[in-house]
Amino acid sequence: MSPPLLEIEDLHASAGGEEILHGIDLVVRAGEVHAVMGPNGSGKSTLAGVLAGKPSVEVTRGKVSYLGRNLLELAPEERAREGIFLAFQYPVEIPGVSNMYFLKAALNAGRKHRGQEELDAIDFLALVREKMKLMQIDDKMMNRSINEGFSGGEKKRNEVLQMTVLEPRLAILDETDSGLDIDALRIVSDGVNALRSPARAMIVITHYQRLLDYIVPDFVHVLAGGRILKSGGKELALELEEKGYAWIEGGAGR
């Protein structure tokens, strides 16, 4: 078994002055895809926020190590440059900053950090064109301001495009499937699946089993009330779909 990429121990975290996560333990190894499922308000996005270093989320107890380092000591941009990527549930709009320019700046920030040469406009275009095709994003969309006036589906495709260009070591997808129609879901899933590799891990946060038909996980965790109540293989997702979250919450007797 490969050494853990990410190790979460007894994680407690709060947001808005209220404790949301009440002790999470999770180990993610390279090559694995973990699905985190759970009802609304269970703490899924808070968990993603902790890993990415969202300023409004406060860790009150526990440890998170990433590649053997204390992840919680790193600034959000350092985590990103070290290979952590969060596909946002609600990607923000930044008026006046082109999508293309932003993505180039992001890629080069990471390359610089790793001691690689920064890509110039021509090399960058060559690289991004290929991924744009995969995500069915055209030049026009790349030259628009980041997410400004994008439809819900376009925003999510744009998130996955950024992910495929930045090639993270640990990708966290926060409800990337929400608000997608079946075609967009397929495009997004293709993008994600293209990134699957033995060197890379993913945490796929979702509400519905539907996404997991396309991105097949190795492990499924059920998060409810700020705790992981049950973990299992991909069949757990199907069972959940059939029986609903009440089954777990009731069964766990809390």
Next chain:
Amino acid sequence: MAGSAETLEHLANREYEWGFVTDIEADQAPPGLNEDIIRLISTKKNEPAWLLEWRLRAYRRWLEMPEPDWSTVQHLPIDYQNIVYYSAPKQGKQPKSLDEVDPELLRTYEKLGIPLLEQKRLAGVAVDAVFDSVSVATTFKHELEKHGILFSSFSEAVQKHPDLVRRYLGSVVPYSDNKHACLNSAVFTDGSFVYVPKGVRCPMELSTYFRINAENTGQFERTLIIADEQSYVSYLEGCTAPKRDENQLHAAVVELVALDDAEIKYSTVQNWYPGDAEGRGGIYNFVTKRGKCLGKRSKISWTQVETGSAITWKYPSCILQGDDSIGEFYSVALTANRQQADTGTKMIHLGKRTRSTIVSKGISAGRGVNAYRGLVKIGPRADGARNYSQCDSLLLGDKCAAHTFPYLEVKNPTATVEHEATTSRIGEDQLFFCQQRGISPEDAVSMIVNGFCKQVLRKLPMEFAVEAQKLLGLSLEGSVG
């Protein structure tokens, strides 16, 4: 939130890079304002009697006028008797060419990024360099003369083209317009003069670089640009001053005149010393800028990026007199630390089917206060006039302020006037999004601010757009696409 709070702090406390002092001997008038000082200035410039008379009339009027008190800016009363109204670097005799200009002055401009010497000049930009009260050099003059374009210091124009000066001086901004314009009319010392003849499209950008150097001096320059029928000119101005603990007064007047089918594009990157973090020192920038679209189908476009000065008080305006004439105003004003800006425009629609566009972007950081003040006036004969105004404010941090004061006077029922205004704060969400993609908070703030100003920055000539982006604390290096 530590990361972004620090970034905002950093941006609000950016260092002023142009704060050095040139050590040069100056020929100065004693401090104080009276008729003798005005006579002294007029004599030094060897002016005709009518101009001295005009100055004195302005001075007498100034004595009676109250200080304008309607804006949001606040400052202690200005001690006009403590200001030096004339200060010129000692150069012996008037230099005939650039080779005779004091090397110390040339070094100063080089340090400011404005090389004046032939071999180092910016390609395609003619520069008039104004140092305290006088113009020290004007480049590409002869090149421009081949096209019949007059580009010189104001003082030289008074000597060589007195008729043109006399005809248009005060025709757009009367000396009695306001207290600051009145003071300028009494004591103005230099500035730039441009005349573009009929049918000529000026082949290069014309620019003036204003530098305040001497202590306790005020700078009172006057710019007059006349675009004859079917001509076109693009003019830029930039300015800096040393760091000092005392406030210095800069009260300029700019007049533009566009005749039939002429177009004037006037761009400013204003970077006067803004004062320190506690609000000590800095320039009081009290400027009256106005253009008159006198001719039919003429166009005047103002673009300004205001990042400097302790106080900015200016309203570049357009009088749209000719039928079908067009006025534009694109502005970015950034106030950090304790800077105050009250800026905007007036669009006075007199002619038929006249059109105007106003785009104002105010950015407030630190304890900065930023006000947009704009008047759109549609006269009774301006059938079919149209105006579009957009005023956006961006706040960085929670100790700054933004105000919007749009005034509207419509006296013609066929006019169309639209106004949009927004206020936003650089969101924690936007910063976090950028950081999550590996971008440092400093770069993220730059990127967001720059994006916010893009609509205005793209109106600037290339050379200036780059400068302006840098000034806004930005590091946009070669954007893609």
